[in-house]
Each structure stands twice: as C-alpha cells, then as structure tokens.
Amino acid sequence: MGPSSFLSTGKWACSTTGYYTDSNPNPGFKPSTNNPIETLYSTARIAPISLKYYGRCLRQGSYKVKLHFAEIMFTFDKRNNTAGRRIFDIYIQDFNIAEAAGGVGKSIVKEYNATVTGSTLEIHLYWAGKGTIAVPRRSTYGPLISAISVTPNFDPSTGLSVRTIVGIVVSSFVAVLLVLAVLWKLGYLGRKHLEDKELRGLELQTSYFTLRQIIAATGNFDPENKIGEGGFGPVYKGVLSDGSVIAVKQLSSKSKQGNREFVNEIGMLSALQHPHLVRLFGCCIEGNQLLLIYEYMENNSLARALFGPEDGRLKLDWPTRRKVCLGIARGLAYLHEESRLKIVHRDMKATNVLLDKDLTAKISDFGLAKLDDEENTHISTRVAGTIGYMAPEYAMRGHLTEKADVYSFGIVALEIVSGKSNTNYRPKEEFVNLLNWAYVLQEQGNLLELVDPSLGANFSKKEAMTMLNIGLLCSNTSPTLRPAMSAVVSMLEGHSPVQEPLIVRGSMTDYLRLKAFEELSQDSQTQSSLYPHDSQTQEITMDGPWA
Template sequence: MFQVGEVQSRLTGTIGDGIVGLSNLTVLELYSNHFTGSIPHDIGELSKLERLLLHVNNLTGTMPQSLMNCVNLVVLNLRVNVLEGNLSAFNFSGFLRLTTLDLGNNHFTGVLPPTLYACKSLSAVRLASNKLEGEISPKILELESLSFLSISTNKLRNVTGALRILRGLKNLSTLMLSKNFFNEMIPQDVNIIEPDGFQKLQVLGFGGCNFTGQIPGWLAKLKKLEVLDLSFNQISGPIPPWLGKLSQLFYMDLSVNLLTGVFPVELTELPALASQQANDKVERTYFELPVFANANNVSLLQYNQLSGLPPAIYLGSNHLNGSIPIEIGKLKVLHQLDLKKNNFSGSIPVQFSNLTNLEKLDLSGNQLSGEIPDSLRRLHFLSFFSVAFNNLQGQIPTGGQFDTFSNSSFEGNVQLCGLVIQRSCPSQQNTNTTAASRSSNKKVLLVLIIGVSFGFASLIGVLTLWILSKRRVNPGGVSDKIEMESISAYSNNGVHPEVDKEASLVVLFPNKNNETKDLTIFEILKSTENFSQENIIGCGGFGLVYKATLPNGTTLAIKKLSGDLGLMEREFKAEVEALSTAQHENLVALQGYCVHDGFRLLMYNYMENGSLDYWLHEKPDGASQLDWPTRLKIAQGASCGLAYLHQICEPHIVHRDIKSSNILLNEKFEAHVADFGLSRLILPYHTHVTTELVGTLGYIPPEYGQAWVATLRGDVYSFGVVMLELITGRRPVDVCKPKMSRELVGWVQQMRIEGKQDQVFDPLLRGKGFEVQMLKVLDVACMCVSHNPFKRPSIREVVEWLKNVGSDNQPTQK
C-alpha cells in the first residue's frame, strides 16, 4: 500500500513516472493533495493494483490507455480533477472486478461509455458534473448489481426513456439525475415504473432540470423513498396529499417551482417526520460513494450515510397560499422547514413551538399577519429564523435564541417593534391617551386625572422595584433561583455588564486541565457565532455540540442541552458539580456549565480527532488509518476511563451509553470516554440504579429488555461491543448486511462456534502480524458480551487483560 491521502500538509508537484516501478503495489492513495500534471502514462505497469484513489487533486490530461492493463482494479476514483477527453473512447471492458467507479467533476465528453456495461461487478458509478451527452442505453441493465448511480449535471436527454430503462435495475437505491433533460416534461404515466420498478429506491434527485408538468403520481409507488429532490424546476399544480403516505420519506425539496394551492395537512402525517419511533425504524443505509447535497441550497456538504441528511421540508419560492396548518406541530422530528417566498397568509401557528428539534425556520416573503408567538423562544436549537417581509406586528420576542437573530430576520414588517430592530414599542398610556382624545372634554379631564394618579403610583412602584433589584439577596454566592435576563448578542441594550454576568453566570471548575480562568456568556455566544450550524461538531441524546474558539486561543466543546430535562435548576447544578469530580486522563474533562435564558450549557475539553465512530465508520478511508497498535491503544485507554467511573470515582458512576461515538480521540489518538448526559450517579457499593431504559441500538445488553435496570455489567457489555467494532471494523447493527450477520455480536459468536474467528478481523488488519493479539482481544470482547451478565468480567479485569495482550497471560472464561 502507498498512502498519503488527507495528510495535514498537502503534497504538491506531479505524480512521478517512477511510481510505476512499484510493481507489487495493490493500493495507491494520493487523494486530497495538490498534485498537478497528468496520470503517469505507464500506470498500467501496476498490474496488481486494486485501489487507485487520486481524487481531489488538480490532475490534467486524459485517462492513459495503459490504465486498461490494471485488470485487478476494484475501486477507481478520479473525482474532482481537470481530466478531459472522450470517455466513450476508453475501453472499460477489462475491469471485471471493478465495483466502484467515480469520475465525477471533470471535463469528460462523449456519451455514456458502452464498454462500461461489461463491468458486471459494478455497484456504484458516479459520472456527474462532466459534459456527457446522448441517452441512457438499455445495455445499462447488464449492471445487475448497480445500486448507486449519479450522472447529474451533464447534457442527457429523453427522461421518459431513461426512467423506463432504469426501472429495470432491481438493486438501485440511489439515483441522481439532476441538471439533465432540460425543459422536458416530467413523465406523468403511473405505469412508467411497472412492473416492480424502483422498489429499492431510497434517494431520487431530479433537481434543476427545468421540468414542466405536475408532481407525478408514480412517486406514490416508491414505498422505500426517503429523499426526494424536485427543486429548481417549473413543476406546477398542487402538492399531492398522497406524499404524506410515504412512510419513510424524511427529506423533501420542492423549492423553486410553480406549485399552487395550500400546504396539504396530510404532509403533517409523514411518519418519519412525525414520530421519532417511526424515524428510528427507517432504513439508514450507507452510500457506496459519498453524495454532495446543498441542504436547501445553503452550502455544499458531503454525506456518507443517508441519516446524515437533516429531516427537512423545503417548499420555498412557489405560489402556495392559504394559512399554515396548525397541525404543523405534529412534525416532531423536523429539523428544517423552509416556506419562504410564497403567498401564505394568516397568523404564525403557536404550534411551531412543539417542534423542539427545529434548527431552521424560514417564513420570509409571505403575507403573514399577527404577532410572532412568544412560545417560539422554547426552540432552543433554532439557529436560523426569518419572518422578513410579511405583515407582522407587535413586539419581537426576546430571550432564548431570539437574542442571537439579527435585524435582517425581521425587516420588511413596518409594524414590528423591539430592540433588535431599534424600533420602540408604543406604551399603553399613549394608546389610552390617543383614544381618550376622541371623547368629550369632560371625559378627557376625568381620564387625565385618573391617568396622572395611576402614573404617579406606577412611578413609585417602578422606583421601589428598581431599588430592590440593586440589593443583593445572597451576597455570599449565586441565588438558587436566578432570574434569567435576555442578553442580545448584538447590543448590551444599556444593561450593565455586571447584571448580565449575574443573570447568566458561567461556572468554571478548578482542575489541572482547565486553561480557562474566566469566561462570560458574551464570549460563549461570540466563540460559537451564536450557536451557528457551521460550528456544530456533534449531536448527543440531549443536545447539539458546538466548537467554541475562545479569545485566548483555547478550544472548547460546548454541549447545548435541551430545555426540558426533568431537572430543577438546583438538581441540575448539583449533578453537574458531582460529575465535575470525575477527573481522569481517559475521561473528557467537564470544564464548567452555564444556565442561560432557558437552556443549559456544558463545557468540555475539545478533542481534535473527534469520535472513534467517525474514524471507523464515517470518515472516508478513516479506518485504514487506524492500524492495530492504535486500535489496541484506544481500547486500553477507554477501558481505563470506564474503570475509573466504576471503581474509583466517588460516588461510582454507571455510564449507561458506552458506544464508539462516545469515545473521543485527541491529536495523539488517545481515548477519552465522553458524554455523561445519560449517567446517573450511584452510591458506593450499590450495584444498580433503576430508571427508564436508555442506550443505543446494538449496544444495549440483553437483560435491559427484561428489567429497566442500568448496571456496571451493562456498561461492560456495551464496551465489549466497542471492542468488537475495533476488531472487525463493522457497526453493531448494519442493515445493509444479510439478515444472519446484521447484528455484530450474534455474527461474531456464530463465527467462533464455527471455528472461523480469524475471519471476523477487519480486512484492513489482516496479514500485518498482529493476529495473536487480535485473538486475545476477541476473547476478552466475547466474555464482555456474554448473555449472562454474571459471566461478564469486571472492567478492572478487562483493563488488566488488555494491558497484558502482548504477554502470554490469557483471560479465563468465568
């Protein structure tokens, strides 16, 4: 293997012809650098090459003809270069082992290459963003294993013919045809996908084709459809109610069309958006190749798995009218809703406040009237909000996320008032005086006398309250009940900074890892750019995690918890302060906390390399960068952190959600156990704590299904699953695998029964000389995942065994 992909200092220059002298090379990875020039013309001398990854460089020229000699290629990725030439002139027919081909984002011309259809093993093809022309040939049906096809942004024609042909690809799950077939009519024939066409289709991209016609009825037959993009077309007519019957649909983009009619109330019944349970059941497959999507055309993002896309409905820039249905509050799972630039009228439903996962809400450019519901302050994850250019009136809410929105979110509403738009709201006295001036002189005099008396009394009352507010209730510390005061990130609004500090006090814990001595809520808001989406680095069970770069250069990870945690403020503080006592080199240190305007913040050390889950399962080729010594070091470190929680920390802690995404890695790939958000503290020597069942699918011990009891041995089971992930490179549950091997624990146990334990090792680790060590760790992991909790070892025993993996000491089954 020759691999220098994604190095921190990117390589420049050309790929020298001398590399072809490495005749035994099977893997050549030079992606994500700054290489220029052409692909070596003698690349074909690397006849044993199986993986050629040169994507994301600045390579020019054509695909050398000698490349056809690399008949053992399994993966060929040349995406994002400046390659050119007639692609149909290249002979692909010798690549009988090729499963993945990515030539996207180049300058290739010609038609879809006819010789490509001889590559019977192909499962993923991307030819997007080139200059290909013509029609899709029926010979593409010879690619029976094809599940991923992206040929967007070319010059293909005859969409009706294309769909009639492509429906014959029985395994197709991702179909991206956007920006082709310009100005054609989208096929309306309900029989176009018969018989049994597109029954596995999960992703359909038809954006930017300038299609005319209406939303076709045959989409109702795509029962597994999860993502639908029909944006940037000229599709007219109403939104069909039957879209709400697609049980797995969670991402729908119909923006920038000519759609008319109302917002169908049936859309509020979309199962995958209305119920978290239904959403959890949606098949979460991994893309054979990463896809690049504009989340509502905001920014180009890479997605490696389907579940990475935000649950969203985009209906902006159409001609929809009527009121927004109050049933909108049913879409509990929704993260993004865009209704901008339509003709919606009526008031903003207060039911929006039920959408507690909402991150983006765009209602701008409509004819909405009335006030902005004050209850929207409860949307603690809302990072984008706009009601600009409507007919709204009244005071703009303050507090919560509303203190982070700029005046552009509210412009074009002449009757709105509030500090954010620097327009004061009229007082009640002025309103009464104006109304009284229309009465008789006698009534005016009477009203004025009453008004002056009332005003004088009010003035005294206000002065009294002001004096009292200056007196410290508890000079020795912070009051148990702090009155939250809204703080605008854009202006101090004349409030003295000392009052702000007291209202949203940032509490920092003294520990050796804490480089931050003083911190204010202003600095937190600024360092996270007001909790902007661009700074989100993770999502846990109770909230989003943001990267915060402080003025002194220190980087923190700040978890913004959901507002309704079932804990009173005093209980929350007590629990957090107890957790702060857990300090160990293999734990993510809790640096402090803050309660601000209805939401709660936890501040942790920032881990540069993210989570183990990211490197094993999410990062392109990330697992290949984790060799066995690194994986063993991660297992050893994580076990030490968990042992500290179980046996040393006072009081002892049951983590309750051990998983690879909760094991974070610093710049040296040292493991740190994270996220005690699901933890419950237990007294020393107590063995369990009874509470609701929590955890993550694939990591939950079998006994948790019989009794809602979280135990130390349950943590050991979950850690055993993590060790199996490190050994096998597989997820705990993988719906893409055959039924008998979907669940990692059961599959590994069965393979051991059959004497095939050496076959469970990650192929990236085989043949490197560590098989004996891996077998020892496999034995430890299998003891940890025993169905009988009393046969599982203690975490202290696991620590000792992992420490002695290089010795002859073998663990003994209980």
C-alpha cells in the same frame, strides 16, 4: 416694483401687475402719527390687481404661513374721517385689513397651514373688485402686505413633520418595549436563573463562562463551526480569547430531561479527573441557554473514525486500535472501581468515545450516568441508552449494575477490531448484528475473520484474538460471567490470561425478546451525543420488568 414684472431674490420671487392706471401711489406716504406702529409694518408692498409670492426650493411637507398686514395708507381720525375700504382675496377669501385688524394703522397676522407637494409655495393676493378705488385718494386700492414668514411644521434636519416625528418616537418606544419583552420572555434579559427547580439555587462545582464569551468563541454559533448534533442539542467548535480551543454542547432548555442531563453531566465530570475521561472546562447558565464547555477533541469520535462517512474515517493501524481499546477499559475501570464516586456510565458506545490529536481515547457524554451505591446489588431504573449496546438484563428488566457498562465495552471492542458498527452490520439476513455474527464465527473456529480487512496482514493475530475473546467475554448475556473492568485492563496489558468466553444464551424466550428488541435499532440510526455518530440514545419507560 415698477411696471408689471417678476422679481426674484434668492429663495423668494414676486410678480405684480405693476402701476395703477390712473396714477402712482405716493411713495412717501406715511401712516398718521396718531397711530404709531412697529417698524415691521411701516412699509408695505401694494399692487392694483394681483400680487403673487413664490417661496422656492422648499422641501415637501406641511408649513405654517404667516401673513402680516397693517392698513397704513388709510387714516381714520377726527380731521380726516374716511370711509376708504381695501378688500382683496387671499387666495380663496375676501379680506379687509382694517376690518380684520380693528382699525387702520393696526397690525394683524393671518396664519395658514399649507402643504408643499412640489418645491414651490405660492401665495396669491388678488383684488376682489370691491371696496373703494378713489377714497381717500386714487391708487390706494388692491392687495397690500407688509411681511411674510414661512415656518415648516417638521424638523428641517429630518424632513419629517412634528406629528410624524411624534408618531415615530411613540412607535419606536412601543417597539423597543415589545422587543425587550420578547428578549425577557426568551431569557436574554433578566431571569439570570432559570425557573427550573433543578437549576435554581444549584451550586455547581465547575467554572462559569458568560454567554458573551461563548458567542464570541463560536462566532455566534456559526453553522460552519458546528461539529456535531447531540441528543439534546448541537455541538460547536470555539476558540476562547486566550486561544484555547473548546467544544460547546448546547442543550435545549425546553426539555426537562435536557436539564437533568445538564446537571447530571456537570455533577459527574466536575468530580472526575482521568486521562481517559473527556475534560469539562465549565458551563454557561444564562437566560435560556444551557451550555457545557469541553476540551476540543481534534479527531472527533471513535465511531466516525471507524465506520463514519468516507471523508471522516481515519486509517487506524493495529497498535492504535489496541491503544484505544485499552484506554477505554482504563477509563471505565476508573469509574467503576477507582474514583471516589462509583459511576455506571449507562451509554457506553463508540460514539461516546472521543479521540484527541494523539488518538488517545476519552470517554464522554455522562448525561445518563448513574451513581452506584455499594450497599445495593443493583439499581432499578428507567431504561435509557442506545439499542444494540444495552445489556440484556438492563434493556429488558431495568436491572442496572456496572456490568451493563462491561457489556457495552465488549460490543465496542468487537467494533474496534472489525471496523464495523454493531447495529449496522448484518453479513446475512438471519444475523441481527455484529455480535451475533461473532458468536457464529467463534463456534466455527473462524473468529479472526472478524478482523477489519483494511488492516490486511498488518496486525498481531495473538493480540487480535485476545481483544476478540475479551469482547465476547464482556458481552456475555449473563452479567455474572462478565469480568470486572480492572480484570479486563489486566488481560489487555498481558498481566493475566484471557478467560475462555463461555456463551450462555439464556432461555429461548429471553433470547427471542432480546433479538426482537435489538431489531428495533435497524430503524433508528440517527446522529446524537457530543459528536456526530451512528446511533441514537433512547429512553424507554416501563411500568415494570418484562416478565
């Protein structure tokens, strides 16, 4: 390399102290032919005092450094037995090449692990001031090295060490296993059939949708697509791949009662087809998801149209109100008398009546519906429904017949005419609800005062009186005095006269109990069912009738 200098060649650089002070080493010196050595070690770089290498532009990390040595300037044979010794430091330790290699003319590789914290790796060879300086000749002492190789202990494409890569791979594998376990636990993987006995092995007579289809249709259940909050879960608007608009009711699988509602609703609606019943397109039972897919009803619920938030109300004119009331009556008449299955809805109310784009009324939410065996005079069952709409004999004694639906229809008919909620409207403190106020107005001969003021004079007084009288007739406290729904349809259509409502209040004890029971509704006005509404479906367990 000549005098003391610094040499740079690409990514490597070297500095040396230069010439020896006494003479220069013989540039043509060759190892003895009696000690053949591979080409790599046939040449070497030497310096009298210090020889320093710089590996530059290296990525931070751990490297394996190999230093290749062979003593090619000393010989050791019978003709020239020399005691020459070369001793120098490799950064921190004394090193004798011939001694480490087991003789002169033999190669040896020293391996070190070095960590680069900046961008440069330094390898320093320094004469230890030991060994010989004139044997067998002058200017043969000092550090000598044949080659250097540097290999990263990491993948250069990622910059990570082998240990780090192994750690990441193992950690990732464990993390994936944990995620898969969680997904399996939640029911998204495997477990296509729920463990619940009510759903396992159940052959449901309806179309099936995949969870992927529903997620795509609802935008992964985007909150912006949420159109209601049901008693057992939210309801979302969705659009299928063919452009069909749907409503998706999501039931919670954590509730066994929710499972029963799910099975019950599918069982009922899949067997029923009527213009005034909401149409069930199908269901999705996948993982822990219980989903019901309905036709989408553009105008939401009747409750919202009549007495919902101001921005959600519809201006229903009189002909529309009459059409809606007649549609509900026809739907209930079909359930009670015309369908193959005789069904008691059990939760008839304005919030469970939906309106399509043409404001056609359709009854929905059959989760609480019960089959009515014609051989039985009534069904004794656990009370479930909405306070303010339940018939007295059902609310207090669990005595269920189709006349319970007739009572609920009477309440809804009064709400349609008045535009007021039965459970929320209290004109005076002493009146419990809308029905109570209607009784008073009837006794005073002022029943038309109940008509919605927003209609002004734009309604038929005769038709209004017909609907109000039917409402009071249907909501009679005595089930035997309530008409069948087919008779109600006939009266609404004008084919038969409206019977004069006979108000039977029953015993004072029963009256007071019912009044106290209905007053509970004043503190339970939350939203539930297929679309947003004003009252909550409740289930009440009783050990026996209220005697």
